[in-house]
Amino acid sequence: MVDLWGGLSQAFWLIVTLDGDMLDIALRSLRVTLTALVLACAIALPLAAFLAVRRFKYRRTVIAGLNALMGLPPVVVGLIVYILLSRSGPLGVLGLLFTPTAMIVAQMIIIVPLVASIAHQSLRDLWQEYHDLLISMNVTQTQKIQTLLWDSRRALLTASLAGFGRGIGEVGAIMIVGGNIDNVTRVLTTAIALETGKGDFALALALGFVLIALTLAVNLIIHALSRTEREGRW
Amino acid sequence: MQMFPLTVTNAISRRHGKTLVGPVSCTLMGTGTTIVLGPNGSGKTTLLRLFHGSARLHSGTVTWACDAQIARQQTGFVFQRPVMLRRSVLDNLIYPLRLRGITKKDARFRGETIARRVGLSDLLGHPAPVLSGGEQQKLALARALITDPKILFLDEPCAALDGKSTRDIETILQDAVASGTRLIMATHDLGQARRLADDVLFLLNGQVAEHTPAQRFFDCPTSAPAQAFLNGDIVE
Numbered sequence: 001m002v003d004l005w006g007g008l009s010q011a012f013w014l015i016v017t018l019d020g021d022m023l024d025i026a027l028r029s030l031r032v033t034l035t036a037l038v039l040a041c042a043i044a045l046p047l048a049a050f051l052a053v054r055r056f057k058y059r060r061t062v063i064a065g066l067n068a069l070m071g072l073p074p075v076v077v078g079l080i081v082y083i084l085l086s087r088s089g090p091l092g093v094l095g096l097l098f099t100p101t102a103m104i105v106a107q108m109i110i111i112v113p114l115v116a117s118i119a120h121q122s123l124r125d126l127w128q129e130y131h132d133l134l135i136s137m138n139v140t141q142t143q144k145i146q147t148l149l150w151d152s153r154r155a156l157l158t159a160s161l162a163g164f165g166r167g168i169g170e171v172g173a174i175m176i177v178g179g180n181i182d183n184v185t186r187v188l189t190t191a192i193a194l195e196t197g198k199g200d201f202a203l204a205l206a207l208g209f210v211l212i213a214l215t216l217a218v219n220l221i222i223h224a225l226s227r228t229e230r231e232g233r234w
Numbered sequence: 235m236q237m238f239p240l241t242v243t244n245a246i247s248r249r250h251g252k253t254l255v256g257p258v259s260c261t262l263m264g265t266g267t268t269i270v271l272g273p274n275g276s277g278k279t280t281l282l283r284l285f286h287g288s289a290r291l292h293s294g295t296v297t298w299a300c301d302a303q304i305a306r307q308q309t310g311f312v313f314q315r316p317v318m319l320r321r322s323v324l325d326n327l328i329y330p331l332r333l334r335g336i337t338k339k340d341a342r343f344r345g346e347t348i349a350r351r352v353g354l355s356d357l358l359g360h361p362a363p364v365l366s367g368g369e370q371q372k373l374a375l376a377r378a379l380i381t382d383p384k385i386l387f388l389d390e391p392c393a394a395l396d397g398k399s400t401r402d403i404e405t406i407l408q409d410a411v412a413s414g415t416r417l418i419m420a421t422h423d424l425g426q427a428r429r430l431a432d433d434v435l436f437l438l439n440g441q442v443a444e445h446t447p448a449q450r451f452f453d454c455p456t457s458a459p460a461q462a463f464l465n466g467d468i469v470e
Contacts, residue, residue, distance in 0.1 A: 132311075133311075136313075139333060
């Protein structure tokens with residue numbers, strides 16, 4: 001219990017005094033995960049809409065595959081990205097291992113199936129509702145996808161927040177491909193793992209509370225900006 | 235551009251191995267209102283969709299006097315249960331215009347004009363899904379009419395509405411006919427058929443039992459099922 005209180009008070013002081021190292025690490029966390037999230041959404045949302053409106057032979061297999069990949073173990077993703085990016089690997093020439101870019105790539109791979117699966121669920125329901133109308137209006141495939149994405153934007157926001165949650169709290173993959181290098185690839189989760197290993201529970205806890213505060217803040221800001229639960233039923 | 239006559243020859247529509255409609259043969263000419271009359275399950279909806287081109291044709295032909303793709307651009311469709319886009323009333327109204335690449339400003343002007351015509355002016359900013367049933371159907375109708383379609387298909391648009399809403403909808407429809415829109419409407423409401431029909435296509439078990447001018451249909455129907463239907467008997 002003493003550790004918990006110690007962690008809380010240390011977290012409070014870290015935040016109030018805007019501790020330089022803490023700020024640096026927190027901002028890096030945010031940058032890595034938000035970049036990964038934006039790129040992942042750019043892939044996952046159109047993919048989800050495409051899967052909702054287009055009928056093709058292996059559609060169900062692809063959807064089942066995406067659902068299964070939601071549970072992809074981050075450590076394994078990290079390992080595979082590590083092997084691909086390592087000096088002797090196929091992408092070794094890019095020199096990306098132990099950089100924030102490598103961390104972004106690993107997080108993207110983890111986030112895409114999650115966002116695509118959740119988004120697909122709601123896009124599919126909306127497509128069922130809109131199907132007859134849009135068919136009767138002779139819309140093109142692109143117009144269909146645009147309409148569905150726009151009209152279910154709130155549900156897609158929830159999907160992307162789930163992706164953000166998975167990314168920001170993830171430690172396995174970024175530890176492996178980032179290497180937890182001070183001032184370069186150290187983020188909140190890897191710093192917590194390190195401080196715990198060193199036995200500095202108070203600092204580890206403080207960083208943990210900062211992480212939780214960060215996640216809460218991002219969620220609240222996005223909800224406020226998108227006016228969720230304020231207009232109509234959508 | 236000449237779209238009519240619409241000629242249907244031996245058209246059959248099947249789904250999951252079951253024949254829904256057909257074989258149907260008929261010719262629709264270019265003016266007035268055709269009422270597709272018949273009990274539930276007689277294939278009215280499927281027939282409308284065959285005409286419109288959104289139901290799959292199993293065999294036979296449905297041909298317009300012009301290219302089918304061009305003809306489809308000139309049609310509107312109103313469903314029994316209106317489909318509301320999760321947007322404001324105005325954005326619902328102008329959706330078909332925006333699809334055709336009309337600028338937001340012009341679309342908005344036309345949207346406001348048609349909203350006045352159907353009595354939705356006060357609701358333009360409201361989210362469409364929270365409107366009442368009658369308002370939703372008016373919105374669906376206005377949305378279908380905003381592109382000035384040559385032909386409007388209506389699938390029992392008043393089936394779930396009360397008397398006043400039905401009357402409002404019928405007034406809008408009569409205005410549309412007066413300005414040259416061709417109506418093809420399915421209904422099982424005899425009163426409504428009498429009020430609106432120029433010719434009647436009586437459908438039973440997926441077959442056209444009778445296709446005659448409205449006056450003749452209501453005065454002296456030739457087929458036995460139509461006589462029974464008009465007498466208020468239950469036909470199946």
